[in-house]
Amino acid sequence: MKEKALVLLIEHKFRELGELLASLDAPDAAALLAEFPEEVLPLIFRLLPKGLAADTFVEMDADMQKRLIGAFSDLELKEVFDRLFVDDTVDIIEEMPANVVNRIIANCSNEKRRAINEVLSYPDDSAGSIMTIEYVGLKAQMTVSDAFMAVRKTGVAKETIYTCYVVDDDRHLIGLVTAKDLMLSEPDVKVGELMETRVISASTHTDKKEVAEMIRKYDFLALPVVDSENRLVGIVTVDDAIDVITEAAEDDFAKMAAIEPMENSYFKTGIFTHSRKRMVWLLVLMLSAAVTGAIITAYEEAFAALPLLIASLPMLMGTGGNCGSQASTMMIRGLAVGEVEPKDIGRVLWKELRIGAVIGLALAVVNTLRIFITYHGRPDCLMLALVTGITLIAVVLIAKSLGCALPLAAKKLHLDPALMASPLLATVCDTCVVLIYFNIATLFMNIMG
C-alpha cells in the first residue's frame, strides 16, 4: 500500500493517489500519511475527500497536526475543524501551542467556541473533560415520530444518536430512550411513556476512569453527564470509554515498571525524553539500595567467616521481590478495577499471610533440599540450610504483607497505588532480607560457634 502510494506520488498521479486514499478508513489513512516525508504532507492531505480529511486529521499525532495547521489557509482550517466534534477539537487544542490554539479558536463558530471553552474548563481526568456536548435531547411530550424528526434534524452532527436523553424545560435529565425503543415503537406513542426514568449518570467532576468503568459494567453505548443540579450538559460515548480504559492500563503498566507515563508512542519519543522518564525512579531506587548496601557492611565479619552466606543473597532478595510484586500487583489491579478497597486491609492481610505461609514453607523445603544436594559434606551445610529456610519463610511473609499493605495505604492517602509496585517494593524487601538473614545467621553461628 505504502509503495503503491509512493509510486503514484512520484509519478504525480494525484487523481489515482486521491482515489487510493479515499478507499481507506481514517486510522489507516493517518498511518499511511505518517509514512511520507513531512514536506509533502499538506499536498497529500488536500487529496483526501473533505469528510475523510477531518476524520484522518483527528487520528494523526500532534506533530503532524501542528505541521498541517501551519500549512493550512484559514479557509482550510475552518473546513477541517467545522467537521470535527467538540471533544475531538478539545483533544487537539490541548496538544497545541498557544498561537496555534488562537488560530483554531478564531476560525470556529461562536457556538462551537463557547462549547470548546466549556469543556476546556473542566479538570483533567474529569468526566467533563472527555464528554461531548453533542447529543440528542428530547422532551417527554414528544411522540416517537417527533423524536425521529428531532434525531433527523440534529442527528448528522451528533457523535452518537443511539441513546436519546429526555430533559424537562429546565434541562434537568429525566429519562432516556434508545434508538432501538424508537425504532420498535408506533409513531404516535409519547416519548414520556416510552422512556426509562432510572437513568445512571455521572457528574462533570466524576473521575473519567470511574465513568469508563460504569460504561463497561453496564454495557452502555453512552453515559449522560449532569451538573450539580442534575441538568444534562453532555455525554461520554463508549469509544472514549475504551480509550480511557486502555490509557489507564498503559499508565499503570508504565508506573509499575518505574517509568513515568508518556504521551507519545515508543518510537515517537526521543532518547532524552525516554531517559528522563526512566531516570527519576532509577535514581531514587539506586540510592535506596545503597542503604541495603550500608547495612550489609555492618555484617562484614559474618560473611568474612562464612563466605557461602553471600551465595544465598541473590536468591533471597529475588524471592522477596517476586513475592512482594505478586501481592502488590494483585492489590494495585484489585484497586484499579474496584474489587479491593483500603478498608479490606484486614481481610487481605489475613489472606496474604496464609498464602505466604503455604508458599514460604514449600519454597523453604525445596531450598533446603537444594542446599543439601549442592553443599553436601560441608560442615556448615545444615546450618546454612536452616538459616536460609527460616529467612525464606520470614521474607515471604514480610514481602506478602508489605506487598498488600503499601498499595492499600497509598490509596487511603490519595496517592497512586501503582507507584507502590515491584521496583519500590523490591528495594524495601531487599533491606528486610539483609537484616533478617544476617541476624538469624549471626544468632545461629553464635550458638554453633
Add this chain to the structure above:
Amino acid sequence: MKEKALVLLIEHKFRELGELLASLDAPDAAALLAEFPEEVLPLIFRLLPKGLAADTFVEMDADMQKRLIGAFSDLELKEVFDRLFVDDTVDIIEEMPANVVNRIIANCSNEKRRAINEVLSYPDDSAGSIMTIEYVGLKAQMTVSDAFMAVRKTGVAKETIYTCYVVDDDRHLIGLVTAKDLMLSEPDVKVGELMETRVISASTHTDKKEVAEMIRKYDFLALPVVDSENRLVGIVTVDDAIDVITEAAEDDFAKMAAIEPMENSYFKTGIFTHSRKRMVWLLVLMLSAAVTGAIITAYEEAFAALPLLIASLPMLMGTGGNCGSQASTMMIRGLAVGEVEPKDIGRVLWKELRIGAVIGLALAVVNTLRIFITYHGRPDCLMLALVTGITLIAVVLIAKSLGCALPLAAKKLHLDPALMASPLLATVCDTCVVLIYFNIATLFMNIMG
C-alpha cells in the same frame, strides 16, 4: 440498600422486596444477591421481574448460577435461558459441569441449541468464541422502510441492531448500513444505494484480542465475523470487545508479576489456588537465582579480601532489574497494542542502547559521588568507585538490551512476551551483574595489588 433488603426479607415483605429489586440494574441486582445467604437465593431470584431476572443471571458468578440452576424447575430454566443471548448462554455453559450443561441444552429450542453448538466449536480466544450469531441481516434490494420492518421484526432479540449487515443470497457479506443511515434516509431509498461496501470484518479464527483492537481502533459498535468464504456468521459487539481488552490487560498484569492468570476475583479465589498460581514461577526463579549464588561462591577470595565489594551488590542487581523491567515493559505493551513488532528489533536495540548510555552515565556519576562521600578516606575508595561505575554502565546497557530483545524474541517464537517480564529478566540480569562486577573487580585488584 443491603440492610433495607435484608430487613424486608426477614419481615417477609416479599412484595416490597420485589419492588426494591425491580428498581435496580442487572449488575447491581447481581451484586446485591451475592450478599445474601445461598439458601435464600432461589427465593429472592424468583421475586425479580422476568427480563431483569435473565439479565441478572448473566451477571452472577458461576457458583451462584450453578446453585440457581439446581433449584430451578425445567420451566424456570427455560424461562431464563430463552431470554438470554446465545453468546451469554455459551459463556455460562462453559463454566458449568456436564450434567448442568445437559439440562440447559435440553431446555433450549432446536434453533438455539444448533447456534450454541456452533459457537462452542470455535477455538478459545477466537472471534468465533465471543461472537453473537444474532444480528440484523438485510438485502441490497430492500428499501429503507423494508429495512426498518426487518429491524422491527427481528430486532427485539438482537444484541445490537445499530449496525445492520447486507448479505447476498448466498449469505456473503457485501455491505453494511448503520441505524443512523436508516433513520436519516427517505423511506424509499434502496439499502444497496445506502450501504457502505468497504466492510472491515474478522474471520471466525481471528484472535479475539485482534478483533477487540480493531473495534477500539475504528470506534466500531460491532464487527462482522465471516467464514473462509466471506459468508457472514456472526458479529462481535463493543461491550464484548471492552471485556476482552480489560481481561487481556489483567492477564498481562498477572503474568508480568509472575502470577498465572486466574479466572475468579481476588477474594473468591482460595488460599491454595492463590498459592499454586504464584508458586510455579517463584520456584523456577528461586532455582535460577541459585545459579547466581553458585557463581558468587567462585569469587569468595575477592570479597573476602575486600568485603566492601558486597555492599554494592544489592544496588547493582536492583538497578539491573529495574532497567531491564523498564525496557521489557515498553516492549511487552508495545507488542500488545501493535506499536512494536519483532522485525523492529534493530531499531529498538539501537534506541535502547542510546537510552542505556545516557542513563548508565548519569547513574554512574551519581553513584561515584555517593561512594566518595560515604567511603571518603578509605584506601580502596577510588577503586571501588571506578569498578562500580564501570559495572553500572555495563549492567544498564545489558539490561536494556535483554529487556527489549527477550520479549521480541518470545513473540517471534510464538511464546507470550509477557512471560519475559521483570521477574525472569531480573534473575538473568542478576547473573550478568555478578559476572561483570567480580570480573572487573578482580581485574582492577590485580592491577592495583
